[in-house]
Amino acid sequence: MSNVTTVYQVTGMSCGHCEGAVTEEISGIEGVLSVEAAADTGTVTVTSASPLDEGAVRAAVDEAGYELAGRL
Structure with a gap:
């Protein structure tokens, strides 16, 4: 089975600290392989071993x- 990449829109991020906080929390979800947060676009790209429960991401x-x- 291949990895799943999902892009989420997150409001309120404005700096590198924001990106780090969101990355750290999402990285703690079981199955998450990588997280890339971008404050300039308000997006977070998550790669996981299987589809994530949106409630867990929220x-x-x-x-x-x-x-x-x-x-997105």
């Missing part, structure tokens, strides 16, 4: 202090 983004606006 909870991780909330924990970092930001809001998951949805998938």
